[in-house]
Amino acid sequence: MTESSPLPGMIEPELLVATCRADGQILSRNDAWIRILGEDDGIWDRLTESDQKIAEQNFREACQGSLVTHALFMAIRPDRDLPAPVLLHFIPVTSSSDRTSGGGGLVAITGEILAEPDSWTENQTDRHRMATLGRMTMGITHDFNNLLGGILGHITIMETDGVLARSPAELTEHISTIKKAANDGASLIEKIQRYIRQEKKAVFEPVNIATLIHDCVILTKPYWYNEPRRHGIQIEVQYDAPDHIAVLGSGPELRDVFVNLILNAVQAMPEGGQINISAETDNKNMHISFRDNGTGMTEDVRTRIFEPLFTTKTGRGTGMGLSVALGVIQEHDGSISVTSEWHKGTEFKIVLPLQLDFPVSVVKENDPAERTSASILLVDDEEMVRNMMSRLLTLRGHQVTSCESAAEALLQLEDKSFDVILSDQGMPGMNGREFAENVRGRFGNIPFVLVTGDTNIDVDTQLISRVVSKPFKIEELDFVIHELT
Template identity: 30%
Template sequence: MSSKADAAKAAESSGGSALGEIRALLDGLIAAHHQAVQTERLRAFREMAGEVAHDFNNTLSGILARAQLLLADVQDPDVRRSLRMIEQVALEGAWVVRRFQDFSRTRPARPFQSLDINQLVEEIAASARSRWNQQIAARGLSGEIRCETGPVPAVAGDMAELRQVLTSMALNALDAMPEGGNLTFRTGYEDGRVFCQVIDTGIGMSEQVRLRVFDPFFTTKREKGKGFGLSGAYAIVDRHGGEITVESEVGKGTAFTVWLPPESPVAEPVPASAPARVAAPAPAAAPAAAPAPATRSGAKILVVDDSEEVREVLRELLSRHGYTVVTVPDGESALVELGTRTFDLAMVDLGLPGISGLEVASRLKERWPGTHVALMTGYGDRMGPEDALAKGVDFVLSKPFSLDQLRSVVDHALTLDKTSRS
């Protein structure tokens, strides 16, 4: 009798153990499925964001350039005030587009360097601690910020970007503790990867929110933010070859974990600077008035862009300063023009229909090596300076560019041309 009872208990125990293993396996499969769906959704959005950013940059290029051209001509103070507002809105729009491009970017903006993740965490914790202590003291609450760093190998990464990731997570954690609480930074090394956790004891989030927390534009803070913080963090970590996971329970808190691969034993050398002939000016505050490019008598410029507005505004700007300007809408037409006359500078859009801007630049340099090429791009970082130089590109202008930035590139190109001819 006893043996039968023992057998029954053993069977029950074995069955319970098997059921537990099945449940754990199912939980793992569900989590993996959610991660795969999220990764695919964000991948698709990143591709779309890149295309949308390109189209918006073309539009903003026309708006910004027109406003700056009018500012150079108009003296009426009321009209100038309105033009300044248009200019400022265009620049703000350019900033939003750059956020899109940051999210859609798949390659690092700068060469990675060897980083001590513990040092970075301690710096961010110190900054957050100062802010948190002021907040809880003003509201009579309690809480603290702790650092629990473990021994970890160096990681290869972009210090500014990883700082942005961890700072964004820390600020979200502090916002999630309106009644005070504890924030813990924890680092370690597990399964061949470095991890950094940001753990709060705040309000937590529902499962529905947790599954969408990295979605672009998704935010639970309606009064502030555009929902780019955590989605941007996700994109940055992905560019670093890592991943972000999140665990949360309503009323108990949330834990974000950033996983990063350790630095390769053989680190790639970091170049001291980009090639000297490639300039990549970023959109900046516009000049007070459109300064005139330094005209070189007889200089001929070819503008190749599928946006009629961009073509026309560049024609107007460059023509009024004495240049001979020819505009065409595509690569095929550009090659025809190049075969009939000589140009000192070709300004070519990257995203041309048919023959791409890079292909135009490459063919142009093969046949007319004396013609300088400025590549105009609304795609952000689709190509680094080294790649551009290898394709025959001398300068890179990121749309939307100011008239001052345009002048800088034209001046430099014509100066190089004059020097090479003398």
């Protein structure tokens, strides 16, 4: 991986660095650390009282070998009236023998202050904040992908084990809604990652509008059914759409638009009412209508409704929902319009082009009788993710050996041969890329799959056979395994 220089005009923040023993002895602190967090005997003395406890906990976790990143603290500074935000990473510098013997090794703590110097210009400050937001977002997306992967993985286990088939229909419906919400969350994270990596939008897929409308009605049911009834208000939702007709687009993005329109309609009916959703087609387009008999809008509001930051929800709205909806529909080569009459109701009309002869790209599902069992070495430091993946792969007929670190996995490789290795990227001690280098140098060309939630995925294809992004569908991962074995 090559290093690149910062873009012209970019502000590079000072790096805070300290090194400590597991017993708390401070070995070193650089000048930037001393300026921001001081050189007192207690390394956390400059943090607020509540943050001192959290920092101590993060430090203990790092002493046990866990990598703790993007921890945000508030530092008390003599030169400022208010505490300044500091972003820290706790990096264990330990060996497996250290942890086994209880020695704990060392912990390196790095970070940066997120407050900007008073001497900076407004332009410098804005650039620094955007760069900082990008770095924080990359770390958050990794953690969030792991959480979504756990949710989706356990739902898949329930489906595979037949738990849902034996469950009441109402529970199955709730689980299905949770699964759709988690998948949408994963798609949103993927969109953020593509933006950070400056990639183009994902290829659109066929979206069944009837199914999408049904999903949105179920997803919003707590808002139009449960909550209003607690206050003696009745809202009815009726919908109708031709089945087996699709548009080419992004299901999660269109779902966001539809959900936003339903919630807007609910908020426009404080005394109850009815929402009607319908869809019909002509030879070229799908016409979708969201109509309510709520309070309606004045002409002035109607003409401004798609403007960014314009909102009629004082203290409750951001004014971005409908402007984002407009952008999504335009991205789908469609249009959205609104008609409204004060005290009578509102109707939003969406027009999307039909795609009658669209190419369908799917992952081929292997017939159970045709599947071959593979011996898999699975490496991930997150226990929840590791256990979930192990169980899913076992249900697919594979033999799985799980390890929580690359060092432990290398010991397994000395005693046993494997058909394929599945490894996380961000692990303490030795990350996925370093693990792949060790495997290739010591054990030859074992297929190596990096399964990661990281945003920046820059790999050497000579070392790593495939990259699978978290959260994944087990069918996709299984397909990759069968291709490599």
